[in-house]
Amino acid sequence: MKVSLKALRVNANLNQKEVAAMMNISPNTLMNWESNYTSPDVLQLSKLCTIYKCTIDDIFLPDKLAKS
Numbered sequence: 001m002k003v004s005l006k007a008l009r010v011n012a013n014l015n016q017k018e019v020a021a022m023m024n025i026s027p028n029t030l031m032n033w034e035s036n037y038t039s040p041d042v043l044q045l046s047k048l049c050t051i052y053k054c055t056i057d058d059i060f061l062p063d064k065l066a067k068s
Contacts, residue, residue: 008052022047
């Protein structure tokens, strides 16, 4: 991952409970995503990108590819 989900959340000035409520998931689910124990599915990832104002590329592409 280029940018961690936790870093994106912190940069958006949101806590886990706020994001979990927006996503309609439990805070534990979000914690598991941020800890890389589990991963969001494509639709959940898309919603996270909307909340965090980022792209999926920001999360998954290596730095070199993301800059080109």
